[in-house]
Amino acid sequence: MATNLVQIKGTEIPTDGAALNVANRLxxxxxxxxxxxxxxxxxxxxxxxxGISEITPSWQEKTQKTAYYDEDGHDDTEVTGKSMQLAVKGVRYLGDPAQDYIxxxxxxxxxxxxxxVLWINNGMPVVSACTLTAVTPTGGAADAQQNFSLTIAFNGAPKTTSGKLTLTETDKTRIFTAAVDDKTPAVPPTGTHDTSNQH
Incomplete structure (x- = not known):
């Protein structure tokens, strides 16, 4: 199939100035x-x-406060543990591979x-084991679209790629395979899934 349409100049996701949430990928x-x-x-x-309208990251931190004699009785705070999670909200979209899986x-x-989970945050790939919690794939008023929400709880320390990440769409729409070029520095993902081919 021919590709003969391109994005209109000025409609691209900005790469400088105020960051837009839509630039991130999950x-x-x-x-x-x-x-x-x-x-x-x-x-x-x-x-x-x-169908997803909100993705909000948050970090649950464990801290320990200790007052030392050489700090005049004021607390010193140490972060001793941390866990990350992504709260996802939207409407149920039947037939979408990610939503159907969840x-x-x-x-x-x-x-x-x-x-x-793979979360691309302002171009940086973040990969982690995760648990899908509070999965709510339906609900709401009779005359409204069905709600869809979940919390993705990261397990353990997240990682990033050792080189440039390329995501390629498979023959199944919206499902991608990943490749990493260790000889090229990690940069925002390219390939068939970039900002010019996101729909």
Whole structure:
């Protein structure tokens, strides 16, 4: 199929100035693999975007406050632990691979609720084992679209890629494979899934 339409100049996502949330990307590994944190290429990454209106990161921190004699009785705060999570909200979109996968986890417990997440935050790929929690794939008023929400809880320390990440869409729409070029410095992802081919 020919590609003969291009984006109108000025409608691109800005790469300088005020950062827009839409520049970030969120993917879920639909292979149920939460053990392999050494190789991103083993995943099938479903883009969680269709029907999604909000993605909000937050960090739960454990801190220890201690007052030392040489600090005149004032506390010194040390971060001793940290966990990250992404709160995702939107409307249910039937047939979307990422949403359909998450919908299948609403009753899951234990390892069945675990997989991997890829969050591209202002161009930086962040990969982590995760647990899909508070999965709510339906609900709301009778005359409204169904609600869709979940919290993606990161497990352990997240990682990034060792080189340039390329995401390529498979023959199944909105599911991508990942490749990393270790000889090229890590930069914002390129390939068939960039800002000029996001719809």
């Amino acid at each position: 993917y879920i590994d639909i292979t149920d693999n939460d053990n392999d944190l050494s190789d991103i290429t083993t995943g099938k990454w479903a883009w969680l975007a269709r 919908d299948g986890k609403q009753y899951a417990i234990g390892s069945a609720a675990k997989t991997r």
